[in-house]
Amino acid sequence: MELIIDITLLTFLGLTALAINRIDKLFCIIMLSGIYSLLCASLFVSMDAVDVAFTEAAVGTGIATVLLLSTIGATDTQQRSAPQRPLFALLVVCATGAILVYGTMDMPAFGDPDAPIHHHVAPRYLEMSQQEVGSDNIVTSILSSYRGFDTLGETVVIFTAGLSVVGLIGFRGMQKFGDRQRAAGITQDDMGKHLVLRIVIKMFIPLILLFALYVQFHGDFGPGGGFQAGVIFASGFIFYTLMFGLDAAMRVVSPRTLSYIAALGVLTYGGVGITTLLMGGNFLDYNVLRPDPLQGQHLGIFLIELGVGTTVFSIMVLIFFAFSSRKGLRQ
């Protein structure tokens, strides 16, 4: 049964990739890439990697699609020039694929219980993480404690992405845009006129935000954590922006405030590390935070997930603001 599901999903994945290559309507491409991510997420679920699947669904299908849409909002929905057909690139890609297939020849079989990945590092995670870290979700234990330094790095990657957008696009003219809108008496985008959409979205936003909080704080016990929660919270916020206009959204939280929140998120994460250093442990060794190591782990993971969540949320909204404010300028 699982084999049939896997084959079906992979076939769809291949078809979607081919379709993305053939189509030249950017809007369709973005929708298809959302579907592609969803298929990936389904594959991850069938591999029992629900945490990864959750992230892929939230990021790939959710926020990435919205950000891409806001980008074509600022540019164009059609590809200007006919797509090139570079043969050499195709050859390189095929060769790379062939080498990858060659590389799988001596790889342990998929799901092989004797594979080295199941016998070296993993057993300690599986058997000891309950006593050592205390979190019910082993993935959370690995991400935020055993390999917490990697996660700090990934949070900085998100932060860097936001900084890059701010540095390259900036918010020049954003204030002016708001002024112009106010002067013209426009406070909402066109979509705001649709009554049904308005009411439905108004009903949904609190639920989305609540769900984000649940994902944030429930990461210890089930799939979830700061990354997913931040993305979901951001999508709720972006929903609001789409409905009630950039101006209204920016009155709730301005780009500058967002950049402060993002910086504070990273500093929260790093601050936990600095605190552990000052309290005599190694960097990010949560055991020393409380007299009882397990409580220390719990507190440390709670705080760093909070840092991750706030950074991811604010950077996602910041990137969205940066792209959609350019669209406003064009109009």
Added chain:
Amino acid sequence: MNHLAAIQVIIPLLCAPLCMLLRWRTGAWLIATLATWATFGVSLVLARTVILNGAITYDMGGWPAPWGISYHVDILSAFVVLIVSGVAALTLAFAYKSVQREIRPESLRAFYALLLICLAGLLGIALTGDAFNIYVFLEISSLSAYALIGMGQRRRALRAAFQYLIMGTIGATFILIGIGLLYSLTGTLNIQDLASRVEMIPTSTYGNHTLITAFAFLTVGLSLKLALFPLHLWLPNAYTYAPSVVTIFLAATATKVAVYMLLRFSFCILGQRFVFEQLTLGNILLLPSLAAILVASLVAIFQYDIKRMLAYSSIAQIGYMTLGISLNSHAGLSAGILHMFNHALMKGALFMVMGAVAYRTGSVYLSDFRGLGRRMPWTMAAFVFGGLSLMGVPLTAGFISKWILLQATLEAGWWPVTAIILLGSLLAVIYIWRVVETAYFNPRHEIEHGTEEAPLSMLLPMWVLIGANIYFGIDTSIPLHMAERAATILMSGGTL
């Protein structure tokens, strides 16, 4: 004292968000400068500790390897960190005026924050003892580098950054695939643990297919990152259109860290015997290195944008480093590693000259250099000294590494290669001379820019680097000692 390895990376990593919290724009520069000087100080102490007491291991989060991420600082890491943080400290001192001129004021804070993040990424790669952590920090340093390059004044900077983004991402993905394949074979990510478990992998007569594929992906990915000859296409545009400060910093550090990764993966994980005897990395690297030395130097001669000329020269110089590796001998490795240090000194200084000239004249075309010998005497003198070091004239740092490289090729009996190295130096004489001739012997520029000498805040770091070029050309004991010991460690598989 033990925490130094962690602190080294944390300082720039956490000062970056601090930059964003300030409203005061000069404050961002101040924080960045303090952070880089602090990192440089830490790297000096770290290097001293490692030289005297041997390698340091530091467990992040208190989790021992291979379960947690641990930092492993041996003499090679300490050497690379010293280069990176030293260049960063001088670059930041240089940056104040140059950045004021070239970067939009509202992006200043983001600019300095990104610069610090890039520094943290490069340091993290050099210090970590965990293969996946290398990838995470590679992402940090690359992403910030793309953005920094895109912030150049000309619109083409965006295109250059995009080109680099695509090529760099392909490189990083290849590296990730390589790491993933290694993980599937061994079940661990810690570098030392990987090394001992890779050794135990049973091999058939053809070798292990997965291991060979991992090697192939790592080599191609790293070659993209270090701009080895046919894969260098992103580099000239990126260096030409990036803001001056970014070019100084990246040219002196980023490719060196990529060379470091190549050394680390091939010698400390896959093992010298496997990589060189079974997979003949030496032969794989040899031709591209020689081609880089010849072709890139030739192309450099025909450039009119001097920044682009120096970018091509960088590709040629990377050729010397990889040539040293391809020799697969202690002397060759020492030469390659030492050249990382010396090339950082000379290219840092030369690109600082470009930054100063761009600050005064607005661009760095060959024609802009007319009459600069008289109007910017200190800057142009720095160019002459930096150029001498680049050619490899005795009493400069560039001479030492080339000399050791020559000896290593003679030792291996590779006469034609020796000839090519000498030819490469001659080509360097030609392209440096074009600029010197224009600056000193051509009539003045018809448009008087009102050019005067560059401000002191630019001249000082520039001349510190020139001083280092000369000092380490005369008394080369410290870097040479470190490079030789690093080579010994690599030849023994990173276990010392």
